[in-house]
Each structure stands twice: as C-alpha cells, then as structure tokens.
Amino acid sequence: MELDKMDENDWKYHGEGNKSLVVSHVQHSSVLRLLKYPSQDAEHSQQTTEQACRHIHSIVDFSKNVMKPLLGEAYVHSGEVVKLPLDFVRHLSLKVQQERPELRCDKVMDTFSGYALCLPNLTQLNACHFGDHRLPLCVEIKPKCGFLPFSVHISKECKRRVCRFCMHQHYKLANGKWKRQSRYCPLDLFSGNKQRMYIAVKHLLEEPQNNFKIFKGGELIFGCKDAAEQTPDMSALAQQLRPYFTHNAGLYKGHLSAKAVLNEFIQVVSSALLSSWSCSRTAEPKKAHPADARGYCEASPLHRDLLRNGNNSLSKDSVLSRILQVQMLDNLDIEGIYPLYKRVEQYLVEFPKERSRLQIDGPYNDSYLEKVKICPAEDDGSIEYAIGKVHQYRVAMTAKDCSVMITLAPCGEDQVLESTLEIQPAKPRLTYSVSILDLDPKPYDAIPYQHKLDSKIVNYYLRSTHSKQDRSASPSLLMEREERTLVFHPV
Numbered sequence: 001m002e003l004d005k006m007d008e009n010d011w012k013y014h015g016e017g018n019k020s021l022v023v024s025h026v027q028h029s030s031v032l033r034l035l036k037y038p039s040q041d042a043e044h045s046q047q048t049t050e051q052a053c054r055h056i057h058s059i060v061d062f063s064k065n066v067m068k069p070l071l072g073e074a075y076v077h078s079g080e081v082v083k084l085p086l087d088f089v090r091h092l093s094l095k096v097q098q099e100r101p102e103l104r105c106d107k108v109m110d111t112f113s114g115y116a117l118c119l120p121n122l123t124q125l126n127a128c129h130f131g132d133h134r135l136p137l138c139v140e141i142k143p144k145c146g147f148l149p150f151s152v153h154i155s156k157e158c159k160r161r162v163c164r165f166c167m168h169q170h171y172k173l174a175n176g177k178w179k180r181q182s183r184y185c186p187l188d189l190f191s192g193n194k195q196r197m198y199i200a201v202k203h204l205l206e207e208p209q210n211n212f213k214i215f216k217g218g219e220l221i222f223g224c225k226d227a228a229e230q231t232p233d234m235s236a237l238a239q240q241l242r243p244y245f246t247h248n249a250g251l252y253k254g255h256l257s258a259k260a261v262l263n264e265f266i267q268v269v270s271s272a273l274l275s276s277w278s279c280s281r282t283a284e285p286k287k288a289h290p291a292d293a294r295g296y297c298e299a300s301p302l303h304r305d306l307l308r309n310g311n312n313s314l315s316k317d318s319v320l321s322r323i324l325q326v327q328m329l330d331n332l333d334i335e336g337i338y339p340l341y342k343r344v345e346q347y348l349v350e351f352p353k354e355r356s357r358l359q360i361d362g363p364y365n366d367s368y369l370e371k372v373k374i375c376p377a378e379d380d381g382s383i384e385y386a387i388g389k390v391h392q393y394r395v396a397m398t399a400k401d402c403s404v405m406i407t408l409a410p411c412g413e414d415q416v417l418e419s420t421l422e423i424q425p426a427k428p429r430l431t432y433s434v435s436i437l438d439l440d441p442k443p444y445d446a447i448p449y450q451h452k453l454d455s456k457i458v459n460y461y462l463r464s465t466h467s468k469q470d471r472s473a474s475p476s477l478l479m480e481r482e483e484r485t486l487v488f489h490p491v
Helices: 040-072 086-097 164-174 194-206 236-243 256-275 318-325 332-351 366-373 383-400 445-462
Strands: 011-016 019-026 030-038 080-084 107-109 115-120 136-142 212-216 219-222 403-410 429-437 483-490
Touching: 011 030, 019 086, 019 194, 019 429, 030 040, 030 256, 040 080, 040 115, 040 366, 040 383, 086 107, 164 383, 164 403, 194 256, 212 236, 219 236, 219 332, 236 256, 256 318, 256 429, 318 383, 318 403, 332 383, 332 445, 366 383, 383 445
Parallel strands: 429 483
Antiparallel strands: 011 019, 019 030, 030 107, 030 115, 080 115, 136 212, 136 403, 212 219, 403 429
16 A cells, blocks of 8 residues: 555445445445544644554554464454554545535544554455455354353343343433344354254344445445435345345246345355354364353343253354453453452552553554463452452453454356365355454543443343343244355465
C-alpha cells in the first residue's frame, strides 16, 4: 500500500462497531480500521492524536503478544499500524458518511491522527485461485460466552443455570436495543453436539442481531441492522446461496429448495467450526471438555430434548475449543473479580508508582502474558494474585466478545487436495479458512461498570421470568444430515 498515493475512491464502507469503522479496498484484499470518537472530542485534536497512536499500537500488541499465543497462530491476524495522509482520511470520512447507519452516527471517524490498523480482508479467500466463477462466501459469527459460570462467588443461583447471553436478551428488549428476542444460545454452539450446533446456527439466521453476518465477494448480503423492524428474508438468502450447492440432493423443480439450501449451508458452517488445523481424517479427535451440567442453559429451547443425548465435546484444536479455553480463564466471575479490582485500587492509592510494574495499562508483551499464565490458583492475599486474576478476566472478556470469520470458496473437480485436510469427502467441494478477530484489550477501568451491568441483567431477568419456560426443539428442524467436503486453506 503506497501511503503517498492514497485515493478515497479506492476504498468503500465495510462496516463499523461501537469504537471503530472499517473500509475495504475495492481491488486489493485489505481493510483499514479507523477509530471513532464522540463528536465533542474533535476540540482536542492533539490529545486525540496521541490517544489514537497509543490505542492502535495497544490493539496490535495485545492481539499479537497475548491473544495469538493463547488462541493459536493460525487463527489470529494482528495487522499493522499505518499513518495515513490526513487529506485522504478527511475525504474518506465524507465519502462513507452517507453509508453509515443512522444509529452509529453519534460518533465521528478519527480524522485528526491519521493512524489506522491495516488488516487482510478476511471476507475473501485471497490466496485461493480455482478458476471458479462463484465469489467466496464469508460468515461472521460473534459466538459470545460458551459456558455457565461456576465460581463460588456467585450470589444468584440463576447464573449457574441460565447463560449470560440469554439473560441479557431480556434486558436488551426492555431497553429497546432489539425488537425481538433471539432464541440463539451460545452453549448450544459450543457444545460440539452437531444437532445442538445446527439449531444454534439456525437461530442465528432467524434473528441475527449483531451476532451473524454473511458476505459474498466482500459485500454484506445478510445481517441485521440495529433495532431492525423486519425479519430476515430467508428466501432471498437461499437464492444467494443456491449456486454453491448444486448437487442433485434436495432438487425441487430442477433446483434446490430454499430449505435444502439453508440446511446445506448450516451443515458447512458447523463443520468448519468443529474442524481443527491439525486434525486428519484418521486421527482420533482430542476432547476439550466433557459434557456436564454446566454445558446446558435452561433458557435454551433445546436443553430438555438433547440433554440425554450426551457426547458433547469439541476437538482440542477447533476454533470453538480454542476460544472456550480462553473464555474460561474467567473462573471467578465478575462477582469474584470486583473485590480483587478494589484490592488493586487500594494498593495503587498507597503505591501509585506500582501501576507501571503491574502493567495495568500495558505494555501488552511477553511479561503481560506471563502474568496471565502463572497466576496462583489460590488467593494468598497478595497484590500479585489480585492483578493476575484481573489480567485473566480481561483476556477472557476479549474472548467472550470476539468474532469468528469462516471464508468459503468452491473447489474445482480437478483440484488436487491434501487428503489429510479433507473432511467428509463428498460434493460440493469447498475450501475454507477460519480466523478470529475483534481481539481488542478490554479496559481495566471498565470493571466497575461491568459489575453494575451484571447485577442489572440478573435482577431484570429474575423479575421478568417467574417460572421456567419448557420449550423443546421441533423434530422437523433437525433435517437429515448430508456430508460436505471442506478443505482448510490458510489466509
């Protein structure tokens, strides 16, 4: 990328979250991620420039030095910091403004610093050239927390039975964040049980909120806008996906029915989430965690039907297993972490110069990772234990809020594939890559807010639900399973 020849017309709006905006290059497989600020911060441009520089570098360092070793080299792409011409950034901001969702416009793109994060465009399988006319598909999933808390510090028993995502749905609906409640439960997706995973992905399709998106050739073709009124159009989505599933099974009047297309698609997504970079067709998959009572959420519509089926496990190197292992660094829950946070705060009142040694604000380097890894198992009353658990909690929170990108591309019939990378050989043949993104460090100073929010969510859930809702999955949802070929292909 030639920084001195940047043209805003070579870039297009790609999407945005709460803290950053992303644009993608119209020809090259790269994206730029730029920070956003409340509009009033525009008055402090010099301060904003310094903050942006530190923030962008901290994102890269945290991703590269902390999350990549924990999640796996193959899954994480940290990117690099770039300094863009300010004229280019200002023109780019004006160009994309009209494409931004109205509800996101309470913040403005950083046009003061010029700092941005350059990353590969994970919606495209750039390294794969099979001569196929079909554009690559990309599925982005934000799976959220995949286990029920088991800490002795938990004060409300419902937290041991109902997952955070399902409880939070009630709170979000009451506050107008969403118009409809999602039936998706993260514990079903993380279960490793193919039936539960199938229904989890199906529920994401039915109510994607900001947890599920589909891109085709880098263009968003499916996803829910904030507080969207309309329900997703499944027929239109099936029409977009139909060219990727062209074999004979499920034909209706010469082509696959919408139901069959979506069934095929969900099976492919589930297979990608279960596959690992290191597994072979003949290898016995290693189990990440056994099925137990913590693997089921009482709010899920599936827990009663599938509770007795068992065999819930993830292969050790699957992307879901990697994420879950890092999430479970939070073994105290926010209720156990908050007193340790206050212990650290009190210590800093007495010894303010220790803030740097404890690496509360970074740097996110090997030393920080070591603090995460070697934290004592038992509380000995020390500041080292307290800060170690706080660091673990922050890392776990990042894993609870990350996104998984599954990029799929059709393989030609004559394409030679490595047999050890094939999974369930059959038609259609697909190559794919899996990546993890949205790996920013969670702010240390946000712990008090997270403690209050947790209390609000739990208390509202208890008020709004007076008895357990006995729901079960319809047998018709569990369509007959058909085999697919998936081939891992590194980005």
